Amino acid sequence: MGYHDMCAAVSNAGGLGTITALSQKTPEALRSEIRKCKALTSKPFAVNLTLLPALAPPDYGAYARVIIEEGVRIVETAGRNPKKWIKLFKDNGCFVIHKCVAIKHALTAQRLGADMISMDGFECGGHPGEDDVGNWVLLAQAARKLRIPFIASGGCANGAQLAAALALGAEGMNMGTRFMATREAPIHENIKRALVAGDEKSTTLVMRTVRNTERVFKNGAAKEVRAIESKTPGDFTKFLHLVKGANYKKSFQETGDTESSVWSCGQSMALIDSIPTCKDLIAQIVSDAEKVMSKRLPGMLNSRL
Numbered sequence: 001m002g003y004h005d006m007c008a009a010v011s012n013a014g015g016l017g018t019i020t021a022l023s024q025k026t027p028e029a030l031r032s033e034i035r036k037c038k039a040l041t042s043k044p045f046a047v048n049l050t051l052l053p054a055l056a057p058p059d060y061g062a063y064a065r066v067i068i069e070e071g072v073r074i075v076e077t078a079g080r081n082p083k084k085w086i087k088l089f090k091d092n093g094c095f096v097i098h099k100c101v102a103i104k105h106a107l108t109a110q111r112l113g114a115d116m117i118s119m120d121g122f123e124c125g126g127h128p129g130e131d132d133v134g135n136w137v138l139l140a141q142a143a144r145k146l147r148i149p150f151i152a153s154g155g156c157a158n159g160a161q162l163a164a165a166l167a168l169g170a171e172g173m174n175m176g177t178r179f180m181a182t183r184e185a186p187i188h189e190n191i192k193r194a195l196v197a198g199d200e201k202s203t204t205l206v207m208r209t210v211r212n213t214e215r216v217f218k219n220g221a222a223k224e225v226r227a228i229e230s231k232t233p234g235d236f237t238k239f240l241h242l243v244k245g246a247n248y249k250k251s252f253q254e255t256g257d258t259e260s261s262v263w264s265c266g267q268s269m270a271l272i273d274s275i276p277t278c279k280d281l282i283a284q285i286v287s288d289a290e291k292v293m294s295k296r297l298p299g300m301l302n303s304r305l
């Protein structure tokens with residue numbers, strides 16, 4: 001998903017598009033991806049560096065060097081132990097957004113020098129962590145505890161939610177799942193249609209027993225992982241063949257088979273009923289948020305006067 005064309009489409013539509021560094025097999029491939037994105041947009045965009053547990057961790061240093069050398073101004077770090085990386089990016093003049101799922105981690109990132117937090121609630125597609133706190137509480141808490149700005153992430157898909165996020169103290173919102181169901185998303189139409197057809201109960205959690213929980217589409221492959229985990233909890237080797245990235249890449253990029261691989265998506269599926277362009281989607285969200293703020297909310301104040 002986080003490839004140059006999608007990233008540029010989101011930035012050109014008025015959002016902040018993001019390239020996921022580790023979607024590229026090598027740091028040099030990331031360099032080329034960043035250059036292709038620059039050719040498609042003159043607007044700002046970000047690069048995400050995800051620090052997840054891995055048997056053989058990628059060469060994060062080399063990816064970070066490319067991000068800096070290519071003059072990317074906004075970096076999103078996510079995952080564990082961001083200390084070294086936040087410092088490196090800050091020392092090189094980048095604006096660092098750290099994405100995390102717990103207030104404790106947000107406070108740590110703030111202390112480490114992050115400029116902004118992306119608060120990822122339990123509703124989110126991908127990795128919601130192990131604390132299971134939804135955004136209704138998480139964002140209100142972030143507003144009370146953080147002194148740096150934050151954005152709402154997880155479960156976000158429409159304008160009323162944007163207005164609510166702003167009311168809760170956020171500066172904006174981050175969307176993953178919603179952008180998957182856009183015309184420009186570089187994934188198979190069947191996956192997009194599954195997102196339109198799904199509802200708030202169409203996701204499930206896998207890898208709970210290895211404390212690397214992931215919210216994914218509730219399909220045959222995900223149910224199989226859960227069944228294995230309930231028989232042999234904590235044994236990654238028993239289900240590794242089902243969760244490896246190559247499987248979902250094949251579904252997304254080649255077959256469009258929604259059932260045979262484990263793929264991330266969030267509960268915001270319940271709110272997705274169309275496959276618009278990124279431009280139309282963002283315009284609709286902004287205009288709906290403006291309507292809430294300029295009509296519904298002032299109307300409530302006026303009725304009390």
Ligand SMILES: Cc1cc2nc3c(=O)[nH]c(=O)nc-3n(C[C@H](O)[C@H](O)[C@H](O)COP(=O)(O)O)c2cc1C
Nearest residue numbers: 020050078124125126154155175176177264265266
């Ligand atoms: C298919 C998919 C892939 C994702 N890959 C990454 C990733 O590589 N790194 C990361 O930090 N977050 C990743 N995320 C999480 C998103 O960046 C974002 O935090 C999340 O999607 C927000 O929740 P939402 O899906 O409810 O909008 C991914 C999400 C999805 C749906």
